[in-house]
Amino acid sequence: xLYNIKQIREEFPILKQTINNKPLVYFDNAATTQKPxxxxxxxxxxxxxxxxxxxRGVHHLSQVATEKxxxxxxxxxxxxxxxxxxxVIFTRGTTExxxxxxxxxxxxxxxxxxxxxxxxxxxxxxVPWQQLCFRRGAELVVIKANQKGExxxxxxxxxxxxxxxxxxxxxxxxxxxxxxxxxxITRLAHDVGAPVLIDGAQAIAHIPVDVKDIDCDxxxxxxxxxxxxMGIGVLYGKTQWMEKLPPxxxxxxxxxxxxxxxxxxxxxxxxxEAGTPNVAGALGLEAxxxxxxxxxxxxxxxxxxxxxDYATAELEKIDGVQIIGKxxxxxxxxxxxxxxxxxxxxxxLLDQMGIAIRTGNxxxxxxxxxxxxxxTVRLSLAMYNTIEEIDIFIEALxxxxxxxx
Amino acid sequence: MTIKEKENVIIxxxxxxxxxxxxxxxxIELGKELPVIDEKYKTTQYLITGCQSxxxxxxxxxxxxxxxxxxxxxxxxxxxxxxxxxxxxxxxTPREILDADLSFLEKIGLKEHLSPTxxxxxxxxxxxxxxxxRAFQLKSNVKKMKR
Numbered sequence: 175x176l177y178n179i180k181q182i183r184e185e186f187p188i189l190k191q192t193i194n195n196k197p198l199v200y201f202d203n204a205a206t207t208q209k210p211x212x213x214x215x216x217x218x219x220x221x222x223x224x225x226x227x228x229x230r231g232v233h234h235l236s237q238v239a240t241e242k243x244x245x246x247x248x249x250x251x252x253x254x255x256x257x258x259x260x261x262v263i264f265t266r267g268t269t270e271x272x273x274x275x276x277x278x279x280x281x282x283x284x285x286x287x288x289x290x291x292x293x294x295x296x297x298x299x300x301v302p303w304q305q306l307c308f309r310r311g312a313e314l315v316v317i318k319a320n321q322k323g324e325x326x327x328x329x330x331x332x333x334x335x336x337x338x339x340x341x342x343x344x345x346x347x348x349x350x351x352x353x354x355x356x357x358x359i360t361r362l363a364h365d366v367g368a369p370v371l372i373d374g375a376q377a378i379a380h381i382p383v384d385v386k387d388i389d390c391d392x393x394x395x396x397x398x399x400x401x402x403x404m405g406i407g408v409l410y411g412k413t414q415w416m417e418k419l420p421p422x423x424x425x426x427x428x429x430x431x432x433x434x435x436x437x438x439x440x441x442x443x444x445x446x447e448a449g450t451p452n453v454a455g456a457l458g459l460e461a462x463x464x465x466x467x468x469x470x471x472x473x474x475x476x477x478x479x480x481x482x483d484y485a486t487a488e489l490e491k492i493d494g495v496q497i498i499g500k501x502x503x504x505x506x507x508x509x510x511x512x513x514x515x516x517x518x519x520x521x522x523l524l525d526q527m528g529i530a531i532r533t534g535n536x537x538x539x540x541x542x543x544x545x546x547x548x549x550t551v552r553l554s555l556a557m558y559n560t561i562e563e564i565d566i567f568i569e570a571l572x573x574x575x576x577x578x579x
Numbered sequence: 580m581t582i583k584e585k586e587n588v589i590i591x592x593x594x595x596x597x598x599x600x601x602x603x604x605x606x607i608e609l610g611k612e613l614p615v616i617d618e619k620y621k622t623t624q625y626l627i628t629g630c631q632s633x634x635x636x637x638x639x640x641x642x643x644x645x646x647x648x649x650x651x652x653x654x655x656x657x658x659x660x661x662x663x664x665x666x667x668x669x670x671x672t673p674r675e676i677l678d679a680d681l682s683f684l685e686k687i688g689l690k691e692h693l694s695p696t697x698x699x700x701x702x703x704x705x706x707x708x709x710x711x712x713r714a715f716q717l718k719s720n721v722k723k724m725k726r
Contacts, residue, residue: 516632516653516654516655516657518654518657519632519654519655519656521631522656526599534631549631577600577604
């Protein structure tokens, strides 16, 4: 389908509103994206016509809901090129997906083992591993990004050995926008027999994701950063791993049979989906990915790259602005600081002009500190943002700087 | 001037500006008048938590029992807001400080800063000021009892 930005903007109802009497400019997409009408309608239709608990009832509605829920799983599995729908587990989001694996890995990690991450991880792909290391007496090894915000795969080569029990890294940095060479790093990890988990929270809406091509063992993402609702996410896991790992939570659909002296568990994917799942969320996520696919993620990437180049060039023209993260391969996430001006002042005043950006450490405190900073101003763009909005932002930023200086 | 009178002066000053930008410019100017905290108190002990920017607050009481505040912040808007609070509250007794309703903040059009979900820490600043006032009041009550 032709990349018609006018039509795309029409499809996101929230973008029509004004903030402080100014048209909303929403540049906080790495935190959460807005939802197209197709997703909103899908959720509403589910509750109007299809709502029922899945996998249980023999009645008509339960059959309908189960069928739709499972077909959402199948569609998402095909989209990321999983080998089988049962490799797609629905979770609450990336954070839960990662915690699930970190907990299930408990029995596979022993004293003296090493878990390897990078310095650009979101807290959600750092703290679960750090805590697992604390519990098991293992060591957390951190591969540092260079000043440009890139990870050198050679850094991994030097660290990885038979002690490495897992490698966890982000596909795209939520602070720097860096696209990491995940395929190459996965190959290096597999050379020493270590499984790889990839945090795809910032990737799935912006670049093509093919888990078979990457060959990672686990891939995680959240619906709400992908034009889908909050409270739904995905954990992709290769069958051979997911069969081996123990369940994470107990009760509901993950049960096969229960007796007071023992319980047997259901098979994949249900083994990891305890309790009543977020069916509306799963259907919303399917609708969101169909929406992305309608325009084509490659076209979206091309469009967002144009926005990135334009915004970067315009920002660099402003005296005192320093962009943090200049990787050769990056998405439309731009962190910056302005000399002698506090990020909080910038964020507050931009908000007055209807511009939503993020300030702070972006849940990646160690990374931000590695640049000697307490935080950055971050704009993160999405498929519905425009060159005109960037112009509005740049003019507003200039005003803010003039006011404070 | 009483706290209420000082509040009214500020309300009047801000009413001159229609444009929010001018309001903020004035707030930032007020920040420059802030009685600055002694460098030695710029420690975690005097740091106000709950701000995205760092802000420090120190208080002392004079012989007549009036409380005086000094503060600082690395963000100019935060500095302006503390400056407003100190302008109104400094030089009063703990009781007067605790009784102040601070409704002027709303009246000058900075209402959005009053929301506890905002990261500017205004709510924490007010709490910290009241905490000092309460502590000084308690101290003076104890003194009276001893007499």
